[in-house]
Amino acid sequence: xKTASADAGPAVVFADVVKVYNGRVTALDHASxxxxxxxxxxxxxxxxAGKSTAIDTMLGLxxxxxxxxxxxxxxxxxxxxxxxxxxxxxxxxxxxxxKVSELIGLFRQLYxxxxxxxDLLRLAGLTELADRRVEQLSGGQAQRVRFALAxxxxxxxxxxxxxxxxxxxxxxxxxWQSVRTxxxxxTTVLFATHYLDEADAxxxxxxxxSHGRVLAxxxxxxxxxxxxxxxxxxxxxxxxxxxxxxxxxxxGVSADGDAVTIRxxxxxxxxxxxxxxxRPVRGLEIGGGGLEEALLALTHVxxxxxxxxxxxxxxxxxxxxxxxxQTTKAG
Amino acid sequence: MIAFLRFExxxxxxxxxxxxxxxxxxxxxxxxxxxxxxxxxxxxxxxxLLVSMAVYSGMGSAMFASGPQLARERGNGWxxxxxxxxxxxxxxxxxxxxxxxLLIIPGLALLVALALTYGHVHLAAGRLGLLVAVLVLGxxxxxxxxxxxxxxxxxxxxxxxxxITLLVLAFLGGIFIQWSSLPHGMQxxxxxxxxxxxxxxxxxxxxGRALGLxxxxxxxxxxxxxxxxxxxxxxxESTVA
Numbered sequence: 001x002k003t004a005s006a007d008a009g010p011a012v013v014f015a016d017v018v019k020v021y022n023g024r025v026t027a028l029d030h031a032s033x034x035x036x037x038x039x040x041x042x043x044x045x046x047x048x049a050g051k052s053t054a055i056d057t058m059l060g061l062x063x064x065x066x067x068x069x070x071x072x073x074x075x076x077x078x079x080x081x082x083x084x085x086x087x088x089x090x091x092x093x094x095x096x097x098x099k100v101s102e103l104i105g106l107f108r109q110l111y112x113x114x115x116x117x118x119d120l121l122r123l124a125g126l127t128e129l130a131d132r133r134v135e136q137l138s139g140g141q142a143q144r145v146r147f148a149l150a151x152x153x154x155x156x157x158x159x160x161x162x163x164x165x166x167x168x169x170x171x172x173x174x175x176w177q178s179v180r181t182x183x184x185x186x187t188t189v190l191f192a193t194h195y196l197d198e199a200d201a202x203x204x205x206x207x208x209x210s211h212g213r214v215l216a217x218x219x220x221x222x223x224x225x226x227x228x229x230x231x232x233x234x235x236x237x238x239x240x241x242x243x244x245x246x247x248x249x250x251x252g253v254s255a256d257g258d259a260v261t262i263r264x265x266x267x268x269x270x271x272x273x274x275x276x277x278x279r280p281v282r283g284l285e286i287g288g289g290g291l292e293e294a295l296l297a298l299t300h301v302x303x304x305x306x307x308x309x310x311x312x313x314x315x316x317x318x319x320x321x322x323x324x325x326q327t328t329k330a331g
Numbered sequence: 332m333i334a335f336l337r338f339e340x341x342x343x344x345x346x347x348x349x350x351x352x353x354x355x356x357x358x359x360x361x362x363x364x365x366x367x368x369x370x371x372x373x374x375x376x377x378x379x380l381l382v383s384m385a386v387y388s389g390m391g392s393a394m395f396a397s398g399p400q401l402a403r404e405r406g407n408g409w410x411x412x413x414x415x416x417x418x419x420x421x422x423x424x425x426x427x428x429x430x431x432x433l434l435i436i437p438g439l440a441l442l443v444a445l446a447l448t449y450g451h452v453h454l455a456a457g458r459l460g461l462l463v464a465v466l467v468l469g470x471x472x473x474x475x476x477x478x479x480x481x482x483x484x485x486x487x488x489x490x491x492x493x494x495i496t497l498l499v500l501a502f503l504g505g506i507f508i509q510w511s512s513l514p515h516g517m518q519x520x521x522x523x524x525x526x527x528x529x530x531x532x533x534x535x536x537x538x539g540r541a542l543g544l545x546x547x548x549x550x551x552x553x554x555x556x557x558x559x560x561x562x563x564x565x566x567x568e569s570t571v572a
């Protein structure tokens with residue numbers, strides 16, 4: 001049966017997608033990943049990493065410059081027209097003059113009433129606000145209304161772009177509880193965030209993006225291991241890259257003239273071994289800790305190594321959740 | 332589409348201040364001038380002015396019913412939310428047009444009521460019915476025009492763009508001043524505008540004269556052209572941007 005084969009395929013295929021705005025700004029740079037049905041995946045990265053562009057592309061709100069995007073085996077536009085996807089965008093105003101209940105009622109009708117009004121109000125924590133006009137809502141309340149709209153069609157695939165930005169701590173807890181309920185009912189969830197904690201607590205898999213590229217793709221435990229990575233920078237005359245790569249704890253080395261950058265998962269072991277080489281080491285700096293630092297290190301090493309011939313510094317093809325995080329070994 | 336149309340009308344009707352502002356200006360002008368004596372184009376001033384003000388009110392309501400709101404809601408992201416829902420482009424478009432047409436009715440009803448009482452206008456029921464039909468159907472191109480402006484301008488400029496467009500349509504179309512008293516070049520421009528053709532149809536209907544086929548054809552052409560532009564802008568925005 002045609003539909004059966006479509007149902008069995010991945011929820012999202014995002015293959016070698018490039019998006020260039022106005023011919024100048026590259027928001028997505030050959031990004032690739034695949035999401036299986038039923039997964040809850042976090043798209044993690046700093047602001048401007050390309051997360052929103054990636055989500056807009058999967059929702060059919062933007063067309064990629066090149067590459068392929070399939071959603072539930074369909075084009076994003078067809079999946080949206082069939083009412084199979086729900087989305088909560090980062091910027092999402094509400095139509096003035098409408099009441100919360102009318103707005104949710106409209107979306108239920110557009111999606112042919114797949115989820116009851118009471119269910120939607122409860123899942124989004126809006127039961128007490130049903131008669132409120134949208135212009136009287138606080139930022140957090142409006143965000144909850146947009147969550148209810150995203151759920152109205154009982155979508156097979158739910159996109160959430162920085163969904164908790166306007167929520168306070170308690171609302172956040174309630175929000176993620178509802179997301180877990182929905183994921184438990186079989187909905188595939190993809191959410192964007194720039195908080196590692198949020199990704200770790202709510203996703204079974206994290207895709208790290210920066211500068212429009214997929215830098216790492218793995219379980220939260222694997223991604224968190226990055227935060228223990230330290231970046232050691234120094235300069236030494238004529239650095240011997242293979243020797244440095246052999247030092248304990250080192251996972252990546254890049255050299256640009258005298259300037260060397262080493263990534264190490266165990267800086268305490270790397271440093272004594274580095275000095276034991278009895279080579280001049282000047283201007284040593286250690287960076288690391290925290291996701292931002294880890295991301296900076298990843299992107300830095302990535303950029304430096306991409307200048308080396310024979311190494312693109314780019315993840316190749318869609319990765320699977322079982323893959324370890326991609327590391328960059330310069331050579 | 333019906334659900335969407337009902338939703339749009341309910342929330343627009345809540346904005347009473349907006350509706351009052353739309354209708355206040357033509358009603359005020361009518362109150363000022365309708366009791367003047369005299370004849371023009373075979374019509375009393377009160378009848379002539381009923382048609383002029385109804386055309387002006389209809390154009391304004393049709394354009395302002397959708398344009399600025401659409402520009403705002405494109406800006407604040409609401410249109411993106413609608414786009415990823417199953418609502419179809421033709422469904423959305425039809426609902427927006429019907430919404431605009433329905434919103435011209437309060438102003439038109441008020442002006443007709445004023446004309447029949449305060450203006451002492453006497454029109455046979457058949458003639459009045461034809462006039463109302465002409466005025467309602469004739470505003471369709473202006474509904475499409477409102478959508479085009481709402482899709483082409485941002486929330487800050489859409490309002491101004493509509494005001495300027497409305498005034499140009501009213502002056503050059505011969506609604507605020509007699510078309511024949513315009514300079515020759517402006518007459519030529521005015522004669523191409525949909526406002527000119529709608530006013531001609533309205534005056535002819537009120538005067539019991541035959542409706543000009545050329546006027547009807549011009550309005551139909553404007554409707555088709557503007558609707559095509561609106562659809563093109565809507566599609567372009569949903570794929571390229």
